Amino acid sequence: xxxxxxxxxxxxxxxxxxxxxxxxxxxxxxxxxxxxxxxxxxxxxxxxxxxxxxxxxxxxxxxxxxxxxxxxxxxxxxxxxxxxxxxxxxxxxxxxxxxxxxxxxxxxxxxxxxxxxxxxxxxxxxxxxxxx
Numbered sequence: 001x002x003x004x005x006x007x008x009x010x011x012x013x014x015x016x017x018x019x020x021x022x023x024x025x026x027x028x029x030x031x032x033x034x035x036x037x038x039x040x041x042x043x044x045x046x047x048x049x050x051x052x053x054x055x056x057x058x059x060x061x062x063x064x065x066x067x068x069x070x071x072x073x074x075x076x077x078x079x080x081x082x083x084x085x086x087x088x089x090x091x092x093x094x095x096x097x098x099x100x101x102x103x104x105x106x107x108x109x110x111x112x113x114x115x116x117x118x119x120x121x122x123x124x125x126x127x128x129x130x131x132x
Contacts, residue, residue: 063131066127066128066130066131067128069124069127070123070124070125070127070128071124073120073121073123073124073127074120074121074124075120076120077116077117077119077120077121077123078117078120078121080116080117080120081113081114081115081116081117081120082117084113084114084116085110085113085114087113088109088110088113089110089113092106092109092110
C-alpha cells in the first residue's frame with residue numbers, strides 16, 4: 001500500500017500544506033504551554049518565589065504578579081520582535097535583490113527590529129531585580 005501523499009500525487013490531487021502548517025502551529029503552542037507549566041510549577045522556582053515573596057511583602061509587592069509581568073514583558077516583546085523581523089526581513093530581501101548596495105542600511109533596520117526583544121528582556125530583568 002502506498003503512503004497517502006504518494007497516492008495523492010499519483011492521482012493529481014494536491015497535498016494540503018495548510019494541514020502541515022496547522023499541525024506545526026498547534027505543536028508549537030502545545031510545547032509552549034508545556035514549557036510554561038513546567039516553569040511555573042518547578043520546585044526550585046517555587047522556593048525562589050517564596051523567598052522573594054518574603055522580601056517583597058515588606059515592600060508591599062506580590063511577587064507572583066512580578067513574575068507574570070516579567071514573563072509577559074519578555075514573551076510579548078519577543079513575539080513583537082519576531083513579527084517585526086519577519087516583515088522587515090522580507091522587505092529587506094526584496095530590496096537587496098534589486099540594489100545590493102543597500103545591505104548596510106537594511107542590516108540596521110533588521111537590528112532595530114531585533115532590539116525590541118532585548119528591550120523586553122531588560123525590562124523583565126529590572127522587574128525581577130526589584131524583588132531582591
